[in-house]
Amino acid sequence: MGIQERKEREKAHMRQMILETALAIFQAEGFDKVSVRAIADRIEYSPATLYLYFKNKDDIFYALHEEGFRRFIEYQRRADVLDDPAQRLKKMGQDYLNFAVENPEYYDLMFIMAAPMREVSQEWSCGKEAFENLVKGVQDCLESGQILSGNVHTVSLGIWAFVHGLASLLLRGRLQIIPEEQREKAIEAALEYLDALLTHRPGR
Amino acid sequence: MGIQERKEREKAHMRQMILETALAIFQAEGFDKVSVRAIADRIEYSPATLYLYFKNKDDIFYALHEEGFRRFIEYQRRADVLDDPAQRLKKMGQDYLNFAVENPEYYDLMFIMAAPMREVSQEWSCGKEAFENLVKGVQDCLESGQILSGNVHTVSLGIWAFVHGLASLLLRGRLQIIPEEQREKAIEAALEYLDALLTHRPGR
DNA sequence: TTCATAAAATTAACATTGTTCAGTAACGGA
DNA sequence: TCCGTTACTGAACAATGTTAATTTTATGAA
Numbered sequence: 408m409g410i411q412e413r414k415e416r417e418k419a420h421m422r423q424m425i426l427e428t429a430l431a432i433f434q435a436e437g438f439d440k441v442s443v444r445a446i447a448d449r450i451e452y453s454p455a456t457l458y459l460y461f462k463n464k465d466d467i468f469y470a471l472h473e474e475g476f477r478r479f480i481e482y483q484r485r486a487d488v489l490d491d492p493a494q495r496l497k498k499m500g501q502d503y504l505n506f507a508v509e510n511p512e513y514y515d516l517m518f519i520m521a522a523p524m525r526e527v528s529q530e531w532s533c534g535k536e537a538f539e540n541l542v543k544g545v546q547d548c549l550e551s552g553q554i555l556s557g558n559v560h561t562v563s564l565g566i567w568a569f570v571h572g573l574a575s576l577l578l579r580g581r582l583q584i585i586p587e588e589q590r591e592k593a594i595e596a597a598l599e600y601l602d603a604l605l606t607h608r609p610g611r
Numbered sequence: 612m613g614i615q616e617r618k619e620r621e622k623a624h625m626r627q628m629i630l631e632t633a634l635a636i637f638q639a640e641g642f643d644k645v646s647v648r649a650i651a652d653r654i655e656y657s658p659a660t661l662y663l664y665f666k667n668k669d670d671i672f673y674a675l676h677e678e679g680f681r682r683f684i685e686y687q688r689r690a691d692v693l694d695d696p697a698q699r700l701k702k703m704g705q706d707y708l709n710f711a712v713e714n715p716e717y718y719d720l721m722f723i724m725a726a727p728m729r730e731v732s733q734e735w736s737c738g739k740e741a742f743e744n745l746v747k748g749v750q751d752c753l754e755s756g757q758i759l760s761g762n763v764h765t766v767s768l769g770i771w772a773f774v775h776g777l778a779s780l781l782l783r784g785r786l787q788i789i790p791e792e793q794r795e796k797a798i799e800a801a802l803e804y805l806d807a808l809l810t811h812r813p814g815r
Numbered sequence: 816t817t818c819a820t821a822a823a824a825t826t827a828a829c830a831t832t833g834t835t836c837a838g839t840a841a842c843g844g845a
Numbered sequence: 846t847c848c849g850t851t852a853c854t855g856a857a858c859a860a861t862g863t864t865a866a867t868t869t870t871a872t873g874a875a
Contacts, residue, residue, distance in 0.1 A: 438725075518783070518785060520783075524783070527787075531785075531788055534785060534788050538788055557804075560797070561800040561801050561803075561804075564797055564800075564801045565773070565807075567776070568780060571776040571780060572771070572772030572775040572776025572777075573776075575775070575779055576722070576771070576775060579722070579724075579728070580725070581722060581728075581735075583738075584735055584742055593764070594768075596765040596768075597765050597768045597769040597772060600765075600766070600769040600808050603769075603804075603810070603811030604804050604807050604808075606807070607804055607810065
């Protein structure tokens with residue numbers, strides 16, 4: 408009686424099909440062009456069919472945002488190759504920005520857009536998990552004793568805000584006040600100040 | 612022949628009427644509810660009339676975003692009462708966040724939403740002006756010699772990214788990983804690390 | 816195979832949306 | 846009063862998200 412399982416496979420496959428198509432349109436033509444009908448057209452189903460697999464359009468974006476976090480976690484793991492906690496943390500910051508630049512649509516969904524969050528009922532577990540990974544990195548720095556004073560969560564929040572600030576200003580076109588050719592350099596230079604958040608002694 | 616001037620007054624008045632209404636809906640019911648028809652209904656004109664005063668809907672948001680910057684500049688000026696450059700800069704950061712919290716819709720338009728930027732043809736003069744005010748604040752700190760090394764524009768970008776990161780994470784619901792009652796405190800605590808960006812010596 | 820039931824997919828509709836264009840009403844100067 | 850310009854509107858268009866009723870398809874039993 409493997410028929411039940413086959414159906415579940417098919418259901419999962421259909422969901423993935425929808426998500427892949429939605430993402431493809433998002434990447435190729437932008438958020439505004441991601442319509443239920445456009446997705447339905449591409450997968451050669453009726454628009455109404457999508458509602459058998461997702462509650463509504465926001466739910467599709469929520470699922471995409473989850474997929475984004477799965478990829479993001481891999482970026483976070485890249486720092487694990489480094490032994491020195493401080494260097495590891497710095498690489499986490501760099502890779503955060505790398506993720507944003509290399510996956511701008513996912514980043515938008517995960518950290519900027521309103522749509523996916525409307526589907527977050529209780530806890531934003533995706534975000535929480537990713538943040539805890541950062542906290543862990545900061546914790547390691549604290550325990551290794553090389554640097555840093557202050558509350559671990561506060562420092563983590565500061566680091567997140569800093570790199571997210573750079574990423575979101577860039578992705579949402581607010582860094583056009585910097586000439587195109589200098590922009591990347593400027594961001595890299597600013598990122599150097601990540602150290603500052605770690606070496607700083609608050610409340611002086 | 613004051614008739615021409617009266618017409619211009621009326622035209623300006625109509626524009627303002629539209630903008631005020633758009634903002635009112637935005638503040639009361641959110642971005643999604645700001646429709647051309649909803650605005651037209653409230654001011655008791657036909658939807659088509661709006662297109663005699665604005666090129667399109669994005670153009671309305673662009674005008675709103677400009678108004679936001681006018682109010683923002685006033686927040687920036689609040690720091691002028693302080694004489695010490697470092698304290699002045701810190702207050703600028705605090706007031707930046709105050710603006711975001713007290714005018715979340717304006718902030719969204721100015722620094723997060725995509726819509727207004729689609730109407731920016733060449734130069735984003737609003738943003739440039741506001742940023743230059745920040746640069747000036749950083750410059751003063753450098754010249755007073757109390758603190759800081761490194762490139763003025765780089766530090767300014769870092770400061771902006773930092774405070775914008777906090778503001779945008781908050782406004783877009785990404786800080787719900789922090790319990791409601793601790794959230795404000797956490798942001799305040801993180802903001803203390805603004806100092807870090809100033810006292811830091813890069814490239815060590 | 817045949818039939819009833821359950822599941823999957825579609826059709827067609829609804830209420831919105833932004834935007835345009837042909838027409839109408841109001842106004843200003845002659 | 847007439848005429849031209851300006852201001853405005855009505856109606857339409859194409860596109861959107863979403864739902865209810867209906868049809869098609871697959872399934873397991875007789």
